[in-house]
Amino acid sequence: MEISFTEENYLKAIYALSHFYEAGEVTTNQISDRLKNKAATVTDMLKRLAEKKLISYKRYQGVKLTEKGRITAIKVIRKHRLWEVFLVEKLKFSWDEVHEIAEQMEHIRSDELIEKLDDFLGKPKFDPHGDPIPDASGKFSTQKSFSLSLANRKASLIIAGVTDHSKSFLQYISNSGLKLGDNLKIEDWNDYDQSMKIKINNKHILFLSNKAASNILVENKK
Amino acid sequence: MEISFTEENYLKAIYALSHFYEAGEVTTNQISDRLKNKAATVTDMLKRLAEKKLISYKRYQGVKLTEKGRITAIKVIRKHRLWEVFLVEKLKFSWDEVHEIAEQMEHIRSDELIEKLDDFLGKPKFDPHGDPIPDASGKFSTQKSFSLSLANRKASLIIAGVTDHSKSFLQYISNSGLKLGDNLKIEDWNDYDQSMKIKINNKHILFLSNKAASNILVENKK
DNA sequence: ACAAATTTTTAGACCAGTCTAAATTTTTAA
């Protein structure tokens, strides 16, 4: 039973939404917002996905991925993130340019391709944005990262990823001289607006708003 | 104006057919045979392509690519062949496994991607089957190769490509120990069935039917 | 030259994926 590009995109959206809002069930409007389709269109597609046993769906009650749907979604995510690594590591794209291209490449169908790509890239565990890449069996390496905005004052940290993938945020981060793996020390903290002053790699000083900090993932320096 | 995957496949088919049959005009049935669609389906599509000024089309008279159509077709071919090089050179696929995957990858839309890929691969001039790769401006490097079946007796040649891309032919060639760039000397020639005995790299001896030889491209050793 | 064969187009249908407008169900909150 063939799964179309469009269906793959719905499964990926449902997967992401079901993790974003901790609750298990994802609503029609959430999907409609995310994919920028009308709610009526989403309802149609949900019926088709349920027909194919990729989701469980009861009228007006929201949806959940079945095991089959989950596996399919994770495979698409694996492909997306591996292609992003390829684009950045091998083709020298910057991290703000790769998402749109990976949106296309994630739909290429060939199990052999994706395993050979994984080998070629050295079986990376994280993509250029710090997102974990599921292995061939669908397992994610557990991230022990958390938001910089929740870190202890004066903490010494390592930049592990970002949660906002927009071009403007990614460019702002690069232009500020920040990249994954950098050391980061919180030097000062403003109680009024939760902005902070950080020191990067013991060299540069940078001021971050709470909004920016909330989209930076860090882990404790071990 | 967006050109769909399907439209790209039609343009590529028309391009190939117009070169295969020297005549300029390509017929509905030729396209229908090649793409394994019904003639009625092809007629529909021809109207759409004509609407978009990608082909010129007069009822019952066959079709020709416009300049715009030609450029589009060549770009798809460029992408197809570059991805084939990637799959063989970087991911270590064998030359009989890459065509189907490249059929999918050729439709990825990103000019920057294709130019970065070209750089990454070292701007190759030929794909794994010896087919020339058009450059970014659409120019093919001229091949001075010809069919082994038309070579002079006792000639000393270099294997430059193949014209049959089927898995079975490609595997037969590899299994026989032949690959692009190998030296080849015609040792013996059978007038009855045009079969030949060749020596490869001054080492192995191989018998080739006329059918096999006709699908091997060679160039003169310089 | 013209009837038969072949090629091509037209007509009408279907599916996937989308939309708008209207109907229905669920949720909210007075």
Add this chain to the structure above:
DNA sequence: TTAAAAATTTAGACTGGTCTAAAAATTTGT
């Protein structure tokens, strides 16, 4: 507890791409 608001589904329509069956145009062979 019930009316209003919000969310969701249904109904009906459209496009791109495909098909089969039938009609029309072209080509072929005697």
